[in-house]
Amino acid sequence: MVTERRLIRKPRPVNLQLFTIRFPVTAITSILHRISGVVLFLFLPFLLWVFARSLTSPDSFAAIQDTLTSPVSKFFIWIFFTGFIYHLLAGIRHLVQDVGYGESLAAGRKSSWLIIVLTAVIAVIVGVWLW
Amino acid sequence: MVKSATSLTGSGVRDWLIQRTSAIFMTLYIIVLAIYFATHPAISFYDWQSLFANPFMRIATVLFWLLLLLHTWLGLWTVVTDYLKNTRLRLLVLAVIALVLFACFIWSIEILWGI
Numbered sequence: 564m565v566t567e568r569r570l571i572r573k574p575r576p577v578n579l580q581l582f583t584i585r586f587p588v589t590a591i592t593s594i595l596h597r598i599s600g601v602v603l604f605l606f607l608p609f610l611l612w613v614f615a616r617s618l619t620s621p622d623s624f625a626a627i628q629d630t631l632t633s634p635v636s637k638f639f640i641w642i643f644f645t646g647f648i649y650h651l652l653a654g655i656r657h658l659v660q661d662v663g664y665g666e667s668l669a670a671g672r673k674s675s676w677l678i679i680v681l682t683a684v685i686a687v688i689v690g691v692w693l694w
Numbered sequence: 695m696v697k698s699a700t701s702l703t704g705s706g707v708r709d710w711l712i713q714r715t716s717a718i719f720m721t722l723y724i725i726v727l728a729i730y731f732a733t734h735p736a737i738s739f740y741d742w743q744s745l746f747a748n749p750f751m752r753i754a755t756v757l758f759w760l761l762l763l764l765h766t767w768l769g770l771w772t773v774v775t776d777y778l779k780n781t782r783l784r785l786l787v788l789a790v791i792a793l794v795l796f797a798c799f800i801w802s803i804e805i806l807w808g809i
Contacts, residue, residue, distance in 0.1 A: 600769045607766070607798055615805045617742060624739035654717055661714065 592675040596653040599646040606643050637693045645686040652678040700775075700788050702768055713768045716761035723758045752806050759802035763795045 578584065616627040630636055656674050660666050665674050697704040702712060734741060745751055770791050778784035 597769075597773060600766075601773060604766055604770060607762075608794070611798055611801050611805070615801070617739075618746060618805060618808070621739040624742065651721065655721075658714060658717070 587672070588675045588679075589671050592653055592656070592678060595649060595679075596657075599650040599653070602646045603643070603650060606639075606646075610643075641686070641690055641693055644689050645682065648685050648689075649678070649682040652681055698775075700785070701771055702764060709768055712764055716765040719761055720758055720765065723754060726754075746806060756803055756806055759799055763799045767792065767795055 613627055613631070616623045618624075631640065656665075656678055659674075660671075665671065702709050730745065731737075746755060771788065774784060774787055774791070778787060
């Protein structure tokens, strides 16, 4: 790594002004997959806590049920669900491409749009169900 | 070639395999759970508790949390190594994430064997 640095005359240009870059839909699905993954990780301890409370006693089970039906909880449940569904669908897209299907650019674009639309539809359905 | 000291297995192919395998198992587990919710409209505490007291479900659930730990590590490792080029900061963040994930896994065992 140190030897590589000596060979470089000057650093390569970097453009981090994201709003000046045009992103194909496949790039959007990719970064959303990454973001949804991180978001799911942030929910992890909370998920375990809910799970723990639900199994401790009938009282804590009832208490958790109450907590989960509050408006604030519903909002976060909706966020979690949408993130999870998106991550799952994008992950399945990865798996399908891993076995060789849909790897062309046209197919990749189509499946990108498909998972975005599917997630939006499911997000609306879950939203309606929650409220 | 230098092997990464912080990736899960040090082999890209092996990490890739674990990522996919864990994803498939977790998906199947969640489908089973979803079917349970769909077929049991009103779940009491006792229904819920006996579900996880079942030895198969208990083992499958701990397996789920273990695979989730591995899957999450692989994903977060990729993200962190992409964005954090400062070695000290990167190692610190990776260490914190590893500890959090391990703690979560130990917690999941405690939850399931505390029934």
